[in-house]
Amino acid sequence: MTGxxxxxxxxxxxKTISKGHKSTLALIVFILSLSxxxxxxxxxxxxxxxxxxxxxxVETTTAHLAVLPQEVPIKKEYIIDQASxxxxxxxxxxxxxxxxxxxxxxxxxxxxxxxGVFTYVxxxxxxxxxxxxKAVLSVADNIVSGEFPDTLQKDEIILGANLAGGFGTEQxxxxxxxxxxxxxxxxxxxxxxxxxxxxxxFKVTIGSIGGTAYISTKEAEAIxxxxxxxxxxxxxxxxxxxxxxxxxxxxxxxxxELVVETYTTRxxxxxxxxxxxxxxxxxxxxxxxxxxxxxxxxxxYVNAVSKRRQIGILKAIGIKESIIELSYVIQSIFYAxxxxxxxxxxxxxAVIPFLDARPxxxxxxxxxxxxxxxxxxxxxxxxxxSGLLAGFVPAKMVARENILTSIWG
Amino acid sequence: xxxxKNLVKTYPGEVPTYALKGVSIEVAAGEFVALxxxxxxxxxxxxxxxxxxxxxxxxxxxxxxxNVLTLSETERTRxxxxxxxxxxxxxxxxxxxxxxENVYFPAMALGDSDAKDRAAHxxxxxxxxxRLHHQPHEMSGGEQQRVxxxxxxxxxxxxxxxxxxxxxxDTESSATVFKLFQKLxxxxxxxxxxxxxxxxxxxxxxxxxxxxxxxxES
Numbered sequence: 122m123t124g125x126x127x128x129x130x131x132x133x134x135x136k137t138i139s140k141g142h143k144s145t146l147a148l149i150v151f152i153l154s155l156s157x158x159x160x161x162x163x164x165x166x167x168x169x170x171x172x173x174x175x176x177x178x179v180e181t182t183t184a185h186l187a188v189l190p191q192e193v194p195i196k197k198e199y200i201i202d203q204a205s206x207x208x209x210x211x212x213x214x215x216x217x218x219x220x221x222x223x224x225x226x227x228x229x230x231x232x233x234x235x236x237g238v239f240t241y242v243x244x245x246x247x248x249x250x251x252x253x254x255k256a257v258l259s260v261a262d263n264i265v266s267g268e269f270p271d272t273l274q275k276d277e278i279i280l281g282a283n284l285a286g287g288f289g290t291e292q293x294x295x296x297x298x299x300x301x302x303x304x305x306x307x308x309x310x311x312x313x314x315x316x317x318x319x320x321x322x323f324k325v326t327i328g329s330i331g332g333t334a335y336i337s338t339k340e341a342e343a344i345x346x347x348x349x350x351x352x353x354x355x356x357x358x359x360x361x362x363x364x365x366x367x368x369x370x371x372x373x374x375x376x377x378e379l380v381v382e383t384y385t386t387r388x389x390x391x392x393x394x395x396x397x398x399x400x401x402x403x404x405x406x407x408x409x410x411x412x413x414x415x416x417x418x419x420x421x422y423v424n425a426v427s428k429r430r431q432i433g434i435l436k437a438i439g440i441k442e443s444i445i446e447l448s449y450v451i452q453s454i455f456y457a458x459x460x461x462x463x464x465x466x467x468x469x470x471a472v473i474p475f476l477d478a479r480p481x482x483x484x485x486x487x488x489x490x491x492x493x494x495x496x497x498x499x500x501x502x503x504x505x506x507s508g509l510l511a512g513f514v515p516a517k518m519v520a521r522e523n524i525l526t527s528i529w530g
Numbered sequence: 531x532x533x534x535k536n537l538v539k540t541y542p543g544e545v546p547t548y549a550l551k552g553v554s555i556e557v558a559a560g561e562f563v564a565l566x567x568x569x570x571x572x573x574x575x576x577x578x579x580x581x582x583x584x585x586x587x588x589x590x591x592x593x594x595x596x597n598v599l600t601l602s603e604t605e606r607t608r609x610x611x612x613x614x615x616x617x618x619x620x621x622x623x624x625x626x627x628x629x630x631e632n633v634y635f636p637a638m639a640l641g642d643s644d645a646k647d648r649a650a651h652x653x654x655x656x657x658x659x660x661r662l663h664h665q666p667h668e669m670s671g672g673e674q675q676r677v678x679x680x681x682x683x684x685x686x687x688x689x690x691x692x693x694x695x696x697x698x699x700d701t702e703s704s705a706t707v708f709k710l711f712q713k714l715x716x717x718x719x720x721x722x723x724x725x726x727x728x729x730x731x732x733x734x735x736x737x738x739x740x741x742x743x744x745x746x747e748s
Binding site for chain 1: 578581583584604607608609610611612614616618622623624625626627631635636638639640641665681685
């Protein structure tokens with residue numbers, strides 16, 4: 122293939138496109154842009170779903186990193202002097218905020234009708250200093266009744282909707298419909314018994330945090346007879362500056378005796394769900410690419426068949442098959458490129474603004490389309506490569522026909 | 531210039547069709563030959579074999595001392611582009627190209643840098659100097675055929691083949707086309723082999739070859 126051949130191929134492609142029926146061109150581009158839109162939308166929506174679940178988990182449960190007590194050589198129950206450890210962690214560039222948790226467990230008792238008939242449920246309890254907690258985790262943003270004040274009193278408690286009951290499907294592990302202002306009794310694992318007034322109820326449907334209760338750090342320290350320790354320190358980091366692994370390495374270099382986990386290792390069952398969605402997204406994307414490729418193939422084939430007389434004439438006057446094939450590949454890539462541009466315009470100028478104006482609510486919040494630069498490039502390259510192959514094959518099929526058959530049928 | 535020996539073309543099938551049954555002919559350089567005969571006599575089939583648009587079943591075809599039937603498909607394509615001109619009955623112009631583009635494109639495919647100027651000159655020669663930028667659908671049948679003739683000449687072919695070039699034209703346009711062939715033959719010493727079934731076309735040519743049932747009669 123010489124430069125002259127390429128120039129000749131471009132000339133045929135240019136004339137065929139510019140002098141062809143505009144309505145045919147518009148139809149081809151429209152159908153291909155729908156294929157590209159389908160490719161972008163489905164993968165973007167499923168990525169958004171996975172991203173939404175992970176974001177919800179990170180914002181309400183796992184944070185970016187969790188620092189846990191020493192395990193070797195001696196397993197310790199708490200991180201000692203958590204204030205000092207947190208100050209040390211916060212000196213690492215990119216670390217935005219930290220918060221300390223005590224993790225407890227207790228048996229809840231609730232007498233809904235005040236008739237001496239109690240409902241008992243065991244549930245995990247997290248003790249937090251809400252004024253620090255809100256900088257890392259946003260459970261307070263998911264309050265559906267009452268409030269989650271910065272200074273939770275020692276006799277106040279916040280319940281997850283799955284524990285309180287009455288906020289959705291009834292579960293065997295809920296208290297049957299606690300409302301703000303009610304009192305619940307808790308017997309802790311060490312035998313300490315307390316009665317709390319419910320100050321707020323939050324609803325988080327992703328993960329297990331919805332079945333948890335929150336009390337104040339001071340209350341936990343009174344129950345556990347400890348001070349300035351923590352069961353875990355949750356860390357919020359700027360992931361645009363460093364990776365999770367880099368933050369983990371830096372924290373470990375400061376506190377080698379402590380255990381550091383990233384949110385990816387703490388997603389557990391949700392992680393399996395997200396992985397499953399990622400596989401589904403991959404499968405759907407591959408199918409969308411195949412559908413787009415077949416669409417381009419059919420379009421280019423119909424176009425090539427309708428131009429078989431032209432192809433026959435070109436061969437008859439001595440134009441090489443390779444020039445004719447290249448001209449159809451160029452046309453095909455041109456159609457695919459226009460489809461990419463119009464498909465992107467549909468997504469970014471129509472669908473995303475539409476979803477912003479009329480959001481679709483999902484369990485984790487508003488549905489969003491998530492696109493990564495790499496993902497968009499893969500989609501574009503996939504469509505262009507599909508266009509290249511789907512343009513070449515039909516052109517090859519038609520160009521190989523006998524000259525006289527091509528011209529006269 | 532052209533030497534054909536025992537050319538056979540058989541179309542296979544349950545009942546094979548013997549289109550050419552051993553045709554032999556010699557055409558000298560600069561000769562203007564008309565191939566005449568009834569419909570179905572094999573004239574067009576014969577021209578298709580000489581123009582390398584089809585492959586004969588048997589025989590030998592030498593054009594300008596080259597045994598063209600031994601060439602590969604790629605070489606045949608190149609030979610058509612560089613050495614042969616072919617004018618079809620139904621013009622066979624590229625609908626998306628203008629008259630000028632139809633004419634200069636074969637030269638452009640050879641990398642000829644002044645193809646446009648020569649194409650304009652050829653179109654002027656065939657009387658279409660004012661129609662360079664018209665597309666085929668904007669031209670009459672006679673004009674389209676003259677564009678096709680100009681195209682066939684752009685690469686200075688050794689031989690010009692024309693397959694019933696006036697079949698779709700009125701009497702006046704037909705005369706114009708044949709006078710043009712005659713002029714090309716006389717002025718440029720162009721070798722021309724034309725298929726026609728109009729007896730009056732005999733006046734323009736050097737020699738008439740008659741075909742009947744796939745063989746040459748005279």
